[in-house]
Amino acid sequence: MIGEYLENLVNLVDAYYLQIFVNIGIAIILALGLNLVTGVTGQLSLGHAAFMSIGAFTGGILTIKLGMPFSVNLISSGLMAAFFGVLIGFPILRLSGDYLAIATLGFAEILKVILLNLDITNRALGLSVPLPNTPIPLPIYVWLTVLLVIAAMILIQNSRFGRALRAIREDEIAAETMGINTTLYKIQAFAIGAFTAGLGGCLYAHFIAYINPSDFGFSKSVDILNMVVLGGLGSIPGSVLGASLLTAAPEFLRFMERYRMLVYGALLVFLMIFRPNGLLGGVSVRQLVCKALGIKPRPRQSLSTDSNMEGRRVK
Amino acid sequence: MFWQQLINGIALGSTYALIALGYTMVYGIIQLINFAHGEIYMVGAFAALVFVMIFKMNIFLAMVLAMAVCLLMGVVIEFIAYRPLRRSSRLSALISAIGVSTFLSTLVLLIFGADAKGFPDHVFPVVQIHIGSAEISSLQLLIIGISALLMLSLEFIVHHTKIGKAMRATSQDYTTAALMGVNVNLVISFTFALGSALAAAGGVLVGIYFNAVSFNMGLMAGLKAFAAAVLGGIGSIPGAMLGGVLLGVVEVLGVAAGYSSYRDAIAFAILVGVLMFKPTGLLGQKIQKKV
Amino acid sequence: MIKKISVLILIIFMLCMSVYGAAGTVKIGFMGALTGDVAMFGIPTLAGMKMAVEDVNKAGGVNGQKMVIVEADNRGDKPEAANIAQKFISRDRVAAIVGDPTTGITKVVAPICERNKVVLLSAGAVGTGVVELGKYIFRNTLLDSVAIPPLVDYFVNEAGYKRFAVVTSDNNDFSVSLTQVFKNAMKGKKAQIVADEKIKDGDKDFSAQITNIKAKKPDIIFFSGYYTEGALLMKEARKQGLNVNMFGGDGLYSPTLISLGGKAVEGSMVYVGFFPENPSPETAKFINAFKAKNNGKLPGLFETQGYDAIMMLAEAMKRAKSNDPKKFRDELAKIQNFKGVSGTITIQPNQEPIKSPVYLLEIKDGAYKLKAKVDVKVNK
Numbered sequence: 012m013i014g015e016y017l018e019n020l021v022n023l024v025d026a027y028y029l030q031i032f033v034n035i036g037i038a039i040i041l042a043l044g045l046n047l048v049t050g051v052t053g054q055l056s057l058g059h060a061a062f063m064s065i066g067a068f069t070g071g072i073l074t075i076k077l078g079m080p081f082s083v084n085l086i087s088s089g090l091m092a093a094f095f096g097v098l099i100g101f102p103i104l105r106l107s108g109d110y111l112a113i114a115t116l117g118f119a120e121i122l123k124v125i126l127l128n129l130d131i132t133n134r135a136l137g138l139s140v141p142l143p144n145t146p147i148p149l150p151i152y153v154w155l156t157v158l159l160v161i162a163a164m165i166l167i168q169n170s171r172f173g174r175a176l177r178a179i180r181e182d183e184i185a186a187e188t189m190g191i192n193t194t195l196y197k198i199q200a201f202a203i204g205a206f207t208a209g210l211g212g213c214l215y216a217h218f219i220a221y222i223n224p225s226d227f228g229f230s231k232s233v234d235i236l237n238m239v240v241l242g243g244l245g246s247i248p249g250s251v252l253g254a255s256l257l258t259a260a261p262e263f264l265r266f267m268e269r270y271r272m273l274v275y276g277a278l279l280v281f282l283m284i285f286r287p288n289g290l291l292g293g294v295s296v297r298q299l300v301c302k303a304l305g306i307k308p309r310p311r312q313s314l315s316t317d318s319n320m321e322g323r324r325v326k
Numbered sequence: 327m328f329w330q331q332l333i334n335g336i337a338l339g340s341t342y343a344l345i346a347l348g349y350t351m352v353y354g355i356i357q358l359i360n361f362a363h364g365e366i367y368m369v370g371a372f373a374a375l376v377f378v379m380i381f382k383m384n385i386f387l388a389m390v391l392a393m394a395v396c397l398l399m400g401v402v403i404e405f406i407a408y409r410p411l412r413r414s415s416r417l418s419a420l421i422s423a424i425g426v427s428t429f430l431s432t433l434v435l436l437i438f439g440a441d442a443k444g445f446p447d448h449v450f451p452v453v454q455i456h457i458g459s460a461e462i463s464s465l466q467l468l469i470i471g472i473s474a475l476l477m478l479s480l481e482f483i484v485h486h487t488k489i490g491k492a493m494r495a496t497s498q499d500y501t502t503a504a505l506m507g508v509n510v511n512l513v514i515s516f517t518f519a520l521g522s523a524l525a526a527a528g529g530v531l532v533g534i535y536f537n538a539v540s541f542n543m544g545l546m547a548g549l550k551a552f553a554a555a556v557l558g559g560i561g562s563i564p565g566a567m568l569g570g571v572l573l574g575v576v577e578v579l580g581v582a583a584g585y586s587s588y589r590d591a592i593a594f595a596i597l598v599g600v601l602m603f604k605p606t607g608l609l610g611q612k613i614q615k616k617v
Numbered sequence: 618m619i620k621k622i623s624v625l626i627l628i629i630f631m632l633c634m635s636v637y638g639a640a641g642t643v644k645i646g647f648m649g650a651l652t653g654d655v656a657m658f659g660i661p662t663l664a665g666m667k668m669a670v671e672d673v674n675k676a677g678g679v680n681g682q683k684m685v686i687v688e689a690d691n692r693g694d695k696p697e698a699a700n701i702a703q704k705f706i707s708r709d710r711v712a713a714i715v716g717d718p719t720t721g722i723t724k725v726v727a728p729i730c731e732r733n734k735v736v737l738l739s740a741g742a743v744g745t746g747v748v749e750l751g752k753y754i755f756r757n758t759l760l761d762s763v764a765i766p767p768l769v770d771y772f773v774n775e776a777g778y779k780r781f782a783v784v785t786s787d788n789n790d791f792s793v794s795l796t797q798v799f800k801n802a803m804k805g806k807k808a809q810i811v812a813d814e815k816i817k818d819g820d821k822d823f824s825a826q827i828t829n830i831k832a833k834k835p836d837i838i839f840f841s842g843y844y845t846e847g848a849l850l851m852k853e854a855r856k857q858g859l860n861v862n863m864f865g866g867d868g869l870y871s872p873t874l875i876s877l878g879g880k881a882v883e884g885s886m887v888y889v890g891f892f893p894e895n896p897s898p899e900t901a902k903f904i905n906a907f908k909a910k911n912n913g914k915l916p917g918l919f920e921t922q923g924y925d926a927i928m929m930l931a932e933a934m935k936r937a938k939s940n941d942p943k944k945f946r947d948e949l950a951k952i953q954n955f956k957g958v959s960g961t962i963t964i965q966p967n968q969e970p971i972k973s974p975v976y977l978l979e980i981k982d983g984a985y986k987l988k989a990k991v992d993v994k995v996n997k
Contacts, residue, residue, distance in 0.1 A: 026706070034696045049417075110560075110606065113553060113556040116552075120590055120594045121590075125588075134787075134793050135790045139750065218699075223721050224788075241421065261692070269436060272653070275425075276426065276430075280426060280429070283418045287414030287415065287418045331828055334824035334828060435652055440656035440657035441845070442873065454856075463856065532821070536821040542653075542819065581825035589817070
């Protein structure tokens with residue numbers, strides 16, 4: 012009953028916009044996860060798409076083989092990705108800076124090759140994923156997840172945990188001196204990031220309806236990183252904006268036909284030059300909103316969610 | 327067969343090293359992972375192809391001209407895309423590099439089309455030289471030789487010339503170097519010029535060696551070179567050479583042992599494994615954490 | 618507030634209607650990559666399609682309407698391909714979508730087309746599990762599972778090859794499924810697979826694999842991937858003094874194989890559904906027209922399949938006397954012995970295409986020459 016009603020509701024929206032809108036939603040989930048790892052904690056990861064692939068294949072295989080309820084399926088995908096996040100994060104998070112970056116890239120490439128050689132992933136032929144087992148239409152599911160992830164990220168960033176993560180980004184040694192177990196916190200951040208990537212991957216698999224290990228390569232990881240950096244490192248509204256813009260950009264630029272990616276590349280360069288800290292880096296959206304509504308913003312501690320120096324320093 | 331595979335591996339590794347040398351040098355000076363480096367290598371190969379095919383030039387002349395083209399391009403790219411970002415987050419420069427890379431590969435695709443192009447067969451005389459049961463081609467020898475030569479000359483430039491001293495000063499402390507009278511802009515431009523010319527040389531040699539030049543050859547080559555540079559200890563010039571050769575040999579021996587489907591995984595597994603035990607690569611300097 | 622929303626909905630509705638109203642043309646969407654890593658398949662497909670549309674319109678169009686191609690570049694990116702499919706259907710109101718030349722994206726686009734009852738005719742998807750995705754999903758490629766068994770018979774019994782080296786491109790779905798088909802066909806034959814090597818699309822260095830293969834002394838190399846890697850593989854083989862030939866599927870059919878491979882691919886064999894040396898009148902006309910347009914360059918496989926895709930759609934539309942996909946879909950499913958430029962095509966009841974006969978071509982003096990003609994059984 013409710014399912015049918017929701018289905019009709021979704022059908023009211025123009026199908027083309029809906030398609031883009033859902034892709035944006037999935038991109039937001041992925042970007043927010045990476046934002047926690049790279050933006051907030053300052054650990055550059057070039058392998059985020061690997062966790063997405065774990066979520067996508069876990070979700071896809073669960074639907075194909077077991078036809079489990081989609082909510083169970085979604086959580087399992089996230090957990091599986093988080094498990095791998097811990098497994099991989101444990102050894103490599105000792106590394107710092109670009110050595111960590113290449114190690115994450117390396118793991119992503121290794122995972123891709125392994126998935127290409129497994130029977131359960133159907134090797135290079137990939138899997139066609141059937142519709143998920145849920146009465147709720149997928150677009151609504153995606154956007155509910157987006158809202159949940161945004162809420163969770165706001166809570167995390169404003170918690171003691173989030174402040175510890177930011178302390179690690181600003182100065183790892185100082186943070187350690189202050190009694191923060193940096194390795195543990197980094198692994199936790201990594202696991203949460205992987206969990207959201209798993210959610211994103213599972214939703215992606217069911218929405219796109221076909222997955223292939225090659226889809227989750229280096230370029231996909233870089234796409235997600237673009238969103239986070241362009242939006243403004245550490246900023247939740249920034250990641251949302253970055254993901255929305257970069258997902259919609261190829262559609263907006265479609266009229267340029269073959270010159271589109273030329274413009275896209277140049278656009279990336281110029282956006283970075285004009286907003287080196289990202290579009291919303293150093294902008295407090297909360298203050299902007301308050302200003303627009305004519306309310307005096309309540310003062311907050313200096314390390315608020317999306318203010319000041321975010322994005323200046325990633326080691 | 328083992329010796330043959332070892333030669334295959336060293337030759338392949340030298341092609342990685344050719345690209346990794348430029349990568350590591352740029353990184354050493356401004357700590358930028360220059361993802362556009364692979365595209366410069368690709369443009370170098372295409373430039374030489376144009377000189378050989380259209381202007382009917384000798385391959386060595388074409389290579390020198392291709393190096394000149396890329397040298398200029400490297401300086402221009404640094405000026406437009408990286409210089410304004412020198413004081414911002416390093417990730418901003420990384421994204422800018424990705425933008426440059428997308429731009430260049432699309433540009434080459436639009437001009438030259440999507441299919442791979444090859445150099446004419448006679449462009450470089452290839453002779454097979456027999457060593458026991460294995461054989462090595464003159465081209466393989468040339469690639470190994472040139473990459474070793476380039477490594478030595480880079481070492482010389484960096485450690486025994488005035489500009490090299492300025493480069494090292496800039497890499498140690500950008501601001502202080504500037505205060506001490508080093509023209510850091512010039513030094514960085516020089517580094518990019520040198521690195522890009524190296525990439526072009528690599529592109530031409532690899533283009534002839536594999537006889538295929540395509541618009542998307544930069545990405546994977548760039549990644550492998552990046553991996554090689556990190557393996558050797560990023561910023562270290564002999565490290566890039568060592569990392570490149572090691573990566574090539576390990577990959578080839580992996581295939582020889584019958585794991586051809588895991589080729590890339592083997593390469594990256596070695597990389598991650600080495601980093602576990604030597605977190606700054608084989609020849610990398612220890613990172614000094616400033617408290 | 619409610620008023621505003623309803624006005625907005627009305628405006629959107631009218632916008633949609635205005636697009637829908639554009640009468641006098643029948644639109645065909647081109648699904649494929651014009652930039653990015655798989656652009657080498659998309660660009661030639663579109664070129665073939667454009668030539669076909671010209672021919673169709675010169676002959677008066679279909680059912681009184683001119684045919685128009687709506688093109689969009691999907692960069693080989695799956696989410697973007699899904700966006701485009703939806704745009705084609707709900708904005709451009711296409712009657713059919715031709716593409717994508719790769720199996721993966723075809724599988725992404727297929728459920729969208731099926732849901733909206735728009736015909737999807739893939740000019741290049743060869744992997745398994747494509748037409749099973751729905752009633753509106755077709756393809757016009759050479760089906761390897763029917764072409765390979767008689768070819769293996771030919772190679773083992775008539776050519777007398779006993780030792781096969783198999784090379785597969787691991788990240789290429791076409792190659793992986795072709796190798797599966799080949800290995801199945803080899804079962805029970807008086808021949809053996811002596812080497813089983815993997816490469817990747819985009820690799821340039823095959824020295825290690827060739828050294829391995831050389832040590833096993835095969836009679837012939839079976840390579841299931843595409844022409845770029847095929848050419849490089851043979852170059853490396855000749856460099857190492859391995860003098861056996863290569864054979865493979867129609868993924869190897871491209872002038873680029875010869876221009877890139879040069880002398881190294883002399884003697885290599887590919888099988889295709891058509892015969893360029895002594896072609897049918899349709900193929901000859903196409904090849905000449907293509908050469909005239911492209912400075913004497915020969916068409917490759919993707920051009921011919923793109924051309925045939927449009928011609929098959931036009932044929933089905935004419936027979937159905939309607940440009941409505943719900944109607945001409947049935948005629949498309951019934952196509953028999955369609956004289957296309959990529960071969961004579963029959964759509965079987967299970968919607969899989971069959972091209973018969975299959976021609977085995979050999980490269981001689983830098984051109985594809987006929988080596989053997991192999992008949993393929995058509996399941997009626």
